[in-house]
Amino acid sequence: MKTIKNKTIEQIASWIFFAIGMITILCVLVITLYLISSGLPAIQKIGLKEFLFSSTWNSTGSDPKFGILPFILTSLYGTLGALLLAVPVGIGCAIYLSKFAPPALKRCLLMGIQVLAGIPSVVFGLVGMVVLVPWIRSMFHLSDGACLLSAMIVLAIMILPSVVNVSLNALDAVPSEYEEASIALGATKLETVRKVSFPAARSGILASIILGTGRAIGEAMAVIMVSGNVANMPNMFQSVRFLTTAISSEMSYASGLQKEALFSIALVLFVFILLTNTILSKLMKEVQSNDSH
Amino acid sequence: MIPIKTKEMLLIQRSAEKTKPNYRKWKDRLFQASLWGAMSVCAVLTFSLIVYVAIKAVPNINLDFLLGQPSYIEDTIGILPAILNTLYLLLGPLLFVVPLGVGAAIYLNEYCKSARLVSLIEYTSDILSGIPSIVYGLVGMLFFCQFFNLQTSILAGALTLVIMNIPTIMKTTRESLKTVPNSYREGARALGAGKWKTIHTVVLKSCRSGMITGILLTVGRILGESAALLLTAGFAQVLNPIYEGMFSSGASLSVAMYVFAKERGEFDVAFGIAGILLILTLIISVAAQILEARTKER
Numbered sequence: 269m270k271t272i273k274n275k276t277i278e279q280i281a282s283w284i285f286f287a288i289g290m291i292t293i294l295c296v297l298v299i300t301l302y303l304i305s306s307g308l309p310a311i312q313k314i315g316l317k318e319f320l321f322s323s324t325w326n327s328t329g330s331d332p333k334f335g336i337l338p339f340i341l342t343s344l345y346g347t348l349g350a351l352l353l354a355v356p357v358g359i360g361c362a363i364y365l366s367k368f369a370p371p372a373l374k375r376c377l378l379m380g381i382q383v384l385a386g387i388p389s390v391v392f393g394l395v396g397m398v399v400l401v402p403w404i405r406s407m408f409h410l411s412d413g414a415c416l417l418s419a420m421i422v423l424a425i426m427i428l429p430s431v432v433n434v435s436l437n438a439l440d441a442v443p444s445e446y447e448e449a450s451i452a453l454g455a456t457k458l459e460t461v462r463k464v465s466f467p468a469a470r471s472g473i474l475a476s477i478i479l480g481t482g483r484a485i486g487e488a489m490a491v492i493m494v495s496g497n498v499a500n501m502p503n504m505f506q507s508v509r510f511l512t513t514a515i516s517s518e519m520s521y522a523s524g525l526q527k528e529a530l531f532s533i534a535l536v537l538f539v540f541i542l543l544t545n546t547i548l549s550k551l552m553k554e555v556q557s558n559d560s561h
Numbered sequence: 562m563i564p565i566k567t568k569e570m571l572l573i574q575r576s577a578e579k580t581k582p583n584y585r586k587w588k589d590r591l592f593q594a595s596l597w598g599a600m601s602v603c604a605v606l607t608f609s610l611i612v613y614v615a616i617k618a619v620p621n622i623n624l625d626f627l628l629g630q631p632s633y634i635e636d637t638i639g640i641l642p643a644i645l646n647t648l649y650l651l652l653g654p655l656l657f658v659v660p661l662g663v664g665a666a667i668y669l670n671e672y673c674k675s676a677r678l679v680s681l682i683e684y685t686s687d688i689l690s691g692i693p694s695i696v697y698g699l700v701g702m703l704f705f706c707q708f709f710n711l712q713t714s715i716l717a718g719a720l721t722l723v724i725m726n727i728p729t730i731m732k733t734t735r736e737s738l739k740t741v742p743n744s745y746r747e748g749a750r751a752l753g754a755g756k757w758k759t760i761h762t763v764v765l766k767s768c769r770s771g772m773i774t775g776i777l778l779t780v781g782r783i784l785g786e787s788a789a790l791l792l793t794a795g796f797a798q799v800l801n802p803i804y805e806g807m808f809s810s811g812a813s814l815s816v817a818m819y820v821f822a823k824e825r826g827e828f829d830v831a832f833g834i835a836g837i838l839l840i841l842t843l844i845i846s847v848a849a850q851i852l853e854a855r856t857k858e859r
Contacts, residue, residue: 274755281757285672288664289682292731295724296685299692299700306703360599368596377600380607382850386842387610388785390819391835395610398617398828425606432603456589486693488788489815493823512695516788519699534699541691549687 300538307535310334310528319532325499325509327518327526334529336514336536342502343511343540346416346491347484350423355477358431362473363461365432366439367447378436385429393493396422401494408505414496416508422494423487427480434479438472439465481544485537488512511537611839618836621829631798638830640837642798646715646811649803650794651783653719654726658779661723662730663765663772669731670738671760690728697725698792706793713810718794722783729782730775737771738764770856777849784841787815796820814838 311319314334322335365374400421405413442465450460466473488510496507497517509517515530515537522530629639665682673679701721702713711717741764749759765772795810798817812820814834822831 274758278755278757281760282672285664285668288661289668289673289678291661292665292682292689292727293685295727296688298704299689299696299724302700302703303696357599357602360596361603364596364600368593369600377604377607379846379850380611381603382846383611383839383843384607386781386785386846388787388815388818388838388842390785390787390815390822391614391838394818394822394828394831394835395613397822399613425610428603428606456585458589458592459585461592482691486691486695488693488695489791489819493819512693512788515695515699516791519702519792531699531703534696537693538696541693541696542688545688545691 303531303535303538306528306531308532310525310532311535313525314529314532319529320536323501325514327522327529332526334525336511336533338499338501339509339511339514339533340536342416342495342508343485345502346419346423346495346508346510347481349416349420350427350484351477351480353420353424354428354431354480358428358476358480359435359473362432362435362439362476363465366436367457367461367465381429381432384425385433389426389487389490390493392422392426393490396490396494410505412496412507414494414507415505416495416502417504419491419495419508419510422490423484426487426490427483430479430483431476434476435469435473438469438476441472442468478544482541485540485544486512488516492516511540614832614835614839617832618839621833622836626830626833630800638827640798640814640817640830640834642800643812643814643817643834645800645806646794646798647784647813649715649806649811650719650722650790650813651780653715654722654783655776655779657723658726658730659772659776662727662775663734665727665731666734666738667760667765670735671756671764686728686731689724690732693788694725694786695788695792697721698789701789701793711808713793713795714808715794715811716807718790718811718813721789721793722786725786725789726779726782729779730772733775733778734768734772737768737774740771741767770852774849774852777845777852781842781845784813784838784845785815786813787819790816791819 319334319336320340321337322333323337324333324335325338326333361377365377369377396418400418401413403413404410404415404418408417446464446468447460450464451457455463491510492513495510495513497509497513498507499509499514500506502508511533514533518526519530625637626639627644628641629637630642631638631640665686669679669682673682698721701717701724705711705717705720706713709717711720745763745767746759749763750756754762790813794813794816796812796816796819797810798812798820799809801809801811814837818831818834818838821827821834
């Protein structure tokens with residue numbers, strides 16, 4: 269009797285877990301289907317070429333124009349700029365903490381970086397708004413400091429913790445024998461880091477950059493607070509609008525074709541994330557298989 | 562002839578020793594200095610940001626601020642509604658996301674026999690965790706607010722948060738499930754326990770800390786979430802009884818902070834909320850680190 273009861277419990281448990289496992293697949297399917305079905309109509313009406321490559325966005329005018337080239341380029345430049353600022357500093361910091369820093373300093377700074385990683389993005393936006401934007405305005409004599417440069421700096425600070433954390437983990441995982449052997453052969457620390465530690469930790473460092481890219485492309489609220497939010501073509505010192513902020517700034521009052529166009533922007537953003545994810549996960553696999561040879 | 566040659570060789574050798582190692586040494590020093598520079602940039606940025614928010618926040622946090630509610634008529638500002646909304650938006654999603662995430666991890670690690678299905682689920686959860694929150698907001702708006710007719714409400718926001726956070730819990734739980742030695746499972750099975758019994762008596766107990774880490778991460782993510790909630794849960798700041806509150810629009814702390822800073826230009830209030838968010842973040846990261854240290858000890 270008891271074994272039969274146990275068996276049914278086991279059977280039910282396995283069904284439940286199977287169902288739960290399917291739910292994640294279902295979620296992705298639902299999200300993808302919804303994005304495609306709601307994003308395609310506007311693209312059809314506007315025309316793919318016009319939508320992606322025309323440089324004027326004037327959604328509320330009497331003759332509305334829906335070209336998202338400025339948003340795409342701004343998102344690309346903004347992310348690239350943030351990476352250019354954050355990656356050298358982040359990786360340098362990770363190397364220092366991993367190979368040179370005294371343990372107390374390492375623990376203390378790591379604690380701070382962990383907190384920085386957890387701070388909500390709107391807080392970065394607020395500090396950017398109050399400190400960075402006025403500073404950039406007076407520094408470069410602009411009429412308004414809310415521009416692409418401010419957004420790049422805020423994004424760079426936001427992705428810095430992920431870059432430091434993940435590359436630090438990778439660098440810490442390099443067996444110290446490798447480095448000791450290199451030092452024993454007469455190599456300097458620089459040569460050791462460049463020729464031994466860095467190649468051994470390559471995949472982790474790459475992963476940290478990927479993580480930062482994802483976070484920078486997807487960020488909306490911090491960026492909307494410091495970038496000015498005007499649909500200009502990207503310019504360092506001009507107010508700009510990102511793909512993400514284009515959605516959030518017009519969603520609350522949009523209707524009709526304008527609303528549909530916003531869904532299409534979300535679709536474009538989704539495709540971007542999908543592309544970077546796939547390309548970079550392939551890259552990771554390559555690096556990993558190279559490592560194991 | 563021979564002595565001269567050795568002399569020349571000595572000279573060459575000496576000059577080589579003199580120039581090359583020096584050159585290398587300088588390069589090395591420059592490298593270390595630049596690393597130190599990068600580290601100090603990080604340190605200064607991190608700590609000055611935290612200290613700046615703290616200093617700006619302290620004068621604004623008091624009891625009236627914490628327990629009041631914003632009203633144009635009485636000209637008061639308070640964040641009690643936002644605090645309550647945040648609480649609902651934390652507890653509600655956690656109630657669903659923990660069983661779902663842990664369950665999916667258990668399925669992947671313990672039940673699923675097809676490697677292709679495992680990699681498919683892993684791939685989809687990677688996609689899920691990479692999707693920007695604003696896109697979640699849009700989908701949540703279409704799916705929950707419009708398709709299920711929940712309107713802009715805390716409930717719709719909570720359901721969106723559930724979908725957003727399944728991958729986080731799943732990933733952390735899976736990582737710690739992987740570290741449970743197979744001999745534990747074999748031991749339990751050899752004693753006659755079924756698969757489910759093995760899992761809930763042996764396996765889950767030894768990966769509790771991994772699950773708690775996942776929950777902490779999720780709490781942090783929900784606290785910081787703003788874009789998705791702005792579209793699904795709205796930004797009203799009214800005190801409601803729980804049941805009505807679920808079905809009406811409400812701003813979490815992060816969303817309220819955004820509204821105060823961007824829409825209303827009240828930076829003092831915004832910094833007050835930022836200070837509270839900072840304290841919560843601190844608590845979470847300290848708890849996570851204590852947990853990590855404990856797991857390592859074991």
